[in-house]
Amino acid sequence: MLLIHPSKLLCTLLFFLSFSIHAAVTAKLDQSTIYQGEKLTLTLETDQTNQNRPDLRALQKDYVILSTKKVTLSSHSTNAVITRNRWVLSLRPIGDGEKVIPSIKVGTEVSPEVSLSVLPAEQNPHPSEGALRPIYLEVELNKEEVYIGGQAILSARIFHLTTLSQDTNLSQPESIDALIKPLEEQKKYTTVVRGQRYTVTENNYAVFPRQEGMIEISPLFLSTTLANDTVLELNSPPQLLSVLPPTYNNSNTLWLPAKSLHIEDNLSDIHHASAGTAFTRIISMEAEGLPASVLPSLSVLENELAEIKLLNVILEEQMTERGVISQRTEELVITPSEAGEITLPPIDIPWWNTLNDQGQTASLPSRILLTSAPSASDRASPVNNNAHSTPHPSNQTPELLIWLLTAISIISALGWIYSFNQLRILKNDSKQNETEIAQEQTMRKQAANEIAEKNTFQALSMACNQNNPTIAQLRLIEWAQSFWNDPLLLSLEHICERANNQTFTFLILDLEQYLYSQSAELWQGDLLLDTIEKLRQRQQRLIAMEEDDNPTYG
Numbered sequence: 001m002l003l004i005h006p007s008k009l010l011c012t013l014l015f016f017l018s019f020s021i022h023a024a025v026t027a028k029l030d031q032s033t034i035y036q037g038e039k040l041t042l043t044l045e046t047d048q049t050n051q052n053r054p055d056l057r058a059l060q061k062d063y064v065i066l067s068t069k070k071v072t073l074s075s076h077s078t079n080a081v082i083t084r085n086r087w088v089l090s091l092r093p094i095g096d097g098e099k100v101i102p103s104i105k106v107g108t109e110v111s112p113e114v115s116l117s118v119l120p121a122e123q124n125p126h127p128s129e130g131a132l133r134p135i136y137l138e139v140e141l142n143k144e145e146v147y148i149g150g151q152a153i154l155s156a157r158i159f160h161l162t163t164l165s166q167d168t169n170l171s172q173p174e175s176i177d178a179l180i181k182p183l184e185e186q187k188k189y190t191t192v193v194r195g196q197r198y199t200v201t202e203n204n205y206a207v208f209p210r211q212e213g214m215i216e217i218s219p220l221f222l223s224t225t226l227a228n229d230t231v232l233e234l235n236s237p238p239q240l241l242s243v244l245p246p247t248y249n250n251s252n253t254l255w256l257p258a259k260s261l262h263i264e265d266n267l268s269d270i271h272h273a274s275a276g277t278a279f280t281r282i283i284s285m286e287a288e289g290l291p292a293s294v295l296p297s298l299s300v301l302e303n304e305l306a307e308i309k310l311l312n313v314i315l316e317e318q319m320t321e322r323g324v325i326s327q328r329t330e331e332l333v334i335t336p337s338e339a340g341e342i343t344l345p346p347i348d349i350p351w352w353n354t355l356n357d358q359g360q361t362a363s364l365p366s367r368i369l370l371t372s373a374p375s376a377s378d379r380a381s382p383v384n385n386n387a388h389s390t391p392h393p394s395n396q397t398p399e400l401l402i403w404l405l406t407a408i409s410i411i412s413a414l415g416w417i418y419s420f421n422q423l424r425i426l427k428n429d430s431k432q433n434e435t436e437i438a439q440e441q442t443m444r445k446q447a448a449n450e451i452a453e454k455n456t457f458q459a460l461s462m463a464c465n466q467n468n469p470t471i472a473q474l475r476l477i478e479w480a481q482s483f484w485n486d487p488l489l490l491s492l493e494h495i496c497e498r499a500n501n502q503t504f505t506f507l508i509l510d511l512e513q514y515l516y517s518q519s520a521e522l523w524q525g526d527l528l529l530d531t532i533e534k535l536r537q538r539q540q541r542l543i544a545m546e547e548d549d550n551p552t553y554g
Contacts, residue, residue: 024046024109025044025045025046025104025106025109025110025111026043026044026045026046026111026112027042027043027044027101027104027111027112027113027114028042028043028045028114029041029042029043029101029114029116030043032115032116032117033116033117033118033119034093034116034117034118034119035118035119035120035121035123035124036093036095036096036118036119036120036121036124036134036161036196037092037121037133037194037196038092038124039066039090039091039092040090040091040092040093040116041088041089041090041091042088042089042091042101042114043086043087043088043089044086044087044089044104044106044111045084045085045086045087046084046085046106046107046109047082047083047084047085048085048106048107048109052106052107053087053106054087054104054105054106055104055105055106056068056089056104058102058103058104059089059091059101059102059104062093062094062095062099063091063092063093063094063195064091064092064093064094064194064195065089065090065091066090066091066092066195067089067090068087068088068089068090069087069088069089070085070086070087070088071085071086071087071088072084072085072086073085073086087106092194092195092196093116093118093195094192094195094196094197095118095196095197096118096119096120096121097118098115098116098117098118099115099116099117099118100113100114100115100116101113101114101115101116120134120161120227121133121134121161123228133159134160134161134162134226135158135159135160135161135164135224135226135232135234136158136159136234137156137157137158137159137170137220137222137234137235137236138156138157138159138236139154139155139156139157139219139220139236139237139239140154140155140239141153141154141155141207141217141239141241142154142155144241144242145241145242145243145244146207146209146241146242146243146244146257147243147244147245147246147247147257147352147354148209148210148211148212148243148244148245148246148255148257149208149209149210149255149256149257149290149294150208150209150257150258150289150354151206151207151208151257151258151259151289151290151323151324151354152206152207152209152241153183153204153205153206153207153322153323154173154180154204154205154206154207154217154239155202155203155204155205156170156173156202156203156204156205156220156236157200157201157202157203158170158200158201158202158222159191159193159198159199159200160198160199160201161196161198161199162227163199164201164224165224165225165226167223167224167225168222168223168224168225169222169223169224170203170220170221170222171220171221171222172205172220173205173207173217173218173220173239174217174218175207175215175216175217175218177209177210177211177215177216177243178207178208178209178210178211178215178217178241179207179208179210179291180205180206180207180208180217181205181206181208181291181317181319181324182203182204182205182206182319183204183205183206183319183320183321183323183324184204184319184320184321186201186202186203187201187202188200188201188202189202204321206291206319206323206324207241208290208291209241209243211243212243212244212245213242213243214240214241214242214243215240215241215243216238216239216240216241217238217239217240217241218238219235219236219237219238220235220236221233221234221235222234222235246352247352247359248359248467248522254296254349254350254351254466255352256287256290256294256295256296256349256350256351256352257289257290257351257352257354258287258288258289258290258351258352258353258354259288259289259322259323259353259354259355260286260287260288260289260353261285261286261287261288261290261349261351261360261362262285262286262362263283263284263285263298263347263349263362263363263364264283264284264364265281265282265283265284265364265367266280266281266282267281267344267367268367269365269367269368270367270368270370271367271368271369271370272369272370272371272372273334273336273342273369273370273371273372274336274371274372274373274374275336275337275338275339275371275372275373275374276335276336276337276374277335277336277374278333278334278335279333279334280311280331280332280333280334281331281332281333281334281344282329282330282331282332283298283299283329283330283332283347283364284327284328284329284330285298285327285328285329285349285362286325286326286327287325287326287327287351288322288323288324288325289323289324289354290324290326291317291324291326292315292316292317292326292327292328293315295315295326295327295328296349297330298328298330298347298349298364299330299332300344300345300347300455300458301332303342303344303451303455304447304451305336305337305338305340305342305371305447305448305451306334306335306336306337306342306369306371307334307335307337308332308333308334308335309332309333310330310331310332311331311332311333312329312330312331313328313329313330313331314327314328314329314331315327315328316329334369336369336371338371339371339372339373340371340448341368341369341370341371341448342368342369342371342448342451343366343367343368343369343451343452343455343456344366344367344368344369344455345366345455345456345458345459346363346364346365346366346459346475346478347363347364348361348362348363348364348459348462348463348466348468348471348475349361349362349363350466350468359468361466361468361470361471363471366455366456366459366478449482449485452482453479453482453483455482456475456478456479456481456482456483457479457483457532457536459475459478459479460472460475460476460478460479460529460532461529462475463475463525464525464526464528464529465525465526465529466525467522467523467524467525468523468525469511469514469515469523469525470515472511472525472528473492473511473515476492476495476532477489477490477491477492477495479532480494480495480498483535483536483539484498486498492508492511492512495508496508499535501531501535503531504531504532504535507527507528507531508528510523510528511523511528
């Protein structure tokens with residue numbers, strides 16, 4: 001019988017226990033040399049039986065971890081079962097050059113480092129399907145559908161691992177059914193694609209469709225020379241864009257689909273001017289998402305109390321990353337022809353907000369010109385230069401003196417009689433002048449009211465033709481105040497009472513229904529405009545009849 005000393009048995013057990021605790025972690029690569037963009041497999045294996053996972057943080061600096069998988073292996077030997085844990089990692093190196101798989105800790109064990117060579121992607125003679133390309137072209141639209149006349153952004157991006165050669169050329173997008181404008185200058189930035197850091201050269205274009213339906217934008221062609229003097233030619237597929245029709249059809253309505261639109265001018269609500277003295281009015285409109293060529297005219301050049309001339313029109317476009325921001329500026333010279341109150345009518349421009357997909361109106365309120373008479377120049381008082389004669393002594397007799405005094409008395413009496421008569425005539429003339437001045441002021445007020453009524457009716461007609469119930473309500477109140485010369489007409493109810501017309505009242509109720517209901521139907525303003533025109537014609541006939549009954553003789 002073989003006897004083992006207890007101390008030797010203890011040493012043997014400690015040896016095997018120590019070997020188990022410090023069992024090695026192996027690390028293997030499926031290939032030691034790859035091309036940039038290709039994948040490789042790292043296998044870690046240990047005989048630890050615990051559930052510790054590898055600490056992969058050291059790998060994340062130079063590698064993209066695509067996937068991990070754990071496999072447990074068991075083998076049987078005489079009176080023992082050996083279990084090993086294996087982790088299979090799919091990696092893609094970032095960049096090229098000589099690299100190292102760092103030591104990876106698994107529980108209390110650490111794997112050895114493994115060397116790796118990564119060659120440039122352009123040197124790969126037979127790139128695999130999953131390999132990264134050294135340069136490629138990507139073209140896309142920022143939206144699949146857009147309203148006719150609206151803006152879509154086309155982006156062309158060149159992804160390249162190395163600097164582009166000087167002979168690199170990218171064609172421009174073209175379409176017979178759209179206006180295409182290049183936006184801001186070419187920009188460059190870096191991004192990571194599938195674990196590889198690319199430089200991106202980007203060009204953006206604004207596309208404004210002119211035709212409804214499906215339109216096509218031509219392919220873009222890229223030509224460049226690689227580092228090995230190989231000429232590379234790439235082309236993108238054609239881009240398709242679905243173009244929607246306007247949301248409403250009206251020959252008198254503008255169609256301006258934009259992100260934002262507003263109008264402003266350099267005048268206050270009430271502007272003071274002098275008759276005969278010209279001043280400048282500047283009106284500007286700014287729109288985001290429209291070319292400047294489609295911005296409409298803003299100025300109303302007709303006014304009976306002032307001469308209005310369009311001096312200059314300036315169209316400007318600012319190319320930004322978000323698209324085109326355009327501006328139309330009109331410079332007017334206004335010369336009031338006489339003193340009084342002149343009304344410049346409001347300006348209403350309907351447009352379609354493409355951000356919230358609803359119609360809106362950009363408005364510039366009416367401007368009141370308070371025109372004063374020109375200041376009279378100071379007139380110099382006449383200077384009496386008559387010399388005073390010195391009477392010469394005479395040797396007239398007392399009788400001659402008596403006759404002279406008598407003649408003076410008679411002449412003085414006649415002078416008083418003449419002066420009294422002239423004063424009476426002047427008094428009558430003064431009364432007549434006051435009457436004429438009052439009549440002239442009345443006629444001027446009447447003419448001013450007629451002009452204000454024409455201007456407000458013009459603004460009301462524009463709102464009705466544009467089928468805009470909100471603006472039509474505001475312009476209707478302004479017109480009614482001028483038409484009946486009553487500033488207390490502040491609501492549609494008051495206007496109906498004043499008009500006393502059943503058809504007009506019915507159409508006003510229809511307008512209020514569209515204003516305060518959620519109806520999706522389009523309000524039509526033509527019937528209301530026809531009825532208002534009949535009210536104006538009836539008023540003109542009444543005025544003509546009054547003039548016939550009360551003729552004025554000159």
